[in-house]
Amino acid sequence: MKDYQKNFIEFLLSMKALKFGDFTLKSGRKSPYFLNMGAFFTGHAITQLGKFYADAIADTIQGGFNVIFGPAYKGIPLAIATVQSLYTSHGIDAQYAFNRKEVKDHGEAGLIVGKALEPSDRIVIVDDVITAGTAVRETLEIIKNHGGAAIRAIIVSVDRMEKGSGNTSAVMEISQTHGIAVYPIITILHILEYVKSGKAEQFGVGAAMSEKIESYLAEYGAL
DSSP: OOHHHHHHHHHHHHTTOEEEEEEEOTTSOEEEEEEOGGGOOSHHHHHHHHHHHHHHHHHHOOSOOOEEEEOTTTHHHHHHHHHHHHHHHHOOOOEEEEEEEEEEOSSSOEEEEESOOOTTOEEEEEOSOOSSSHHHHHHHHHHHHTTOOEEEEEEEEEEOOBBOSSSSBHHHHHHHHHOOEEEEEEEHHHHHHHHHTTGGGGGTOOTTHHHHHHHHHHHHBOO
């Protein structure tokens, strides 16, 4: 695990965005952990979050992109925070764009805000999580219909690495179906490693929680 990944786990825990216990997910599954990316609504939190996304982009994508795209709504602040941190922390002056949920027919009309997308653009999509992949497919269709720019990669916060409707995860399905690399800042395996090490005890999470995570992954994991 790299330093920024360990720091991201501690950031999630300190912000109470990553919680451990007994949670019922939308899928009906009983999970020992839950991730709430809606917890980042202060200047400090969104600045830190943008830095982790920027660090992940700099670590996994070696140049060749010029636009950070944030799908509405949660991706919008992510895109803006990420381009700011790419510039201040990594010297990369990228542009940002995001979509509206509905087309605007007056003023600066259209669906895309920010950089007007062109075929020559190389885009990195930033989003919080990929659950079923539906939102990602909608975003890919929007980009295809507005300039048809190439998608370099998709960056998400955490990959739960769970089976979807089949035996593969939503992240794996997106990669296989569309040929687009999906990079999480961390995966559940990073979280498991951190918990097993005992470092999570400073946040009130005992190493015994690792057994619950392992049992959950044994049943639902797409590893």
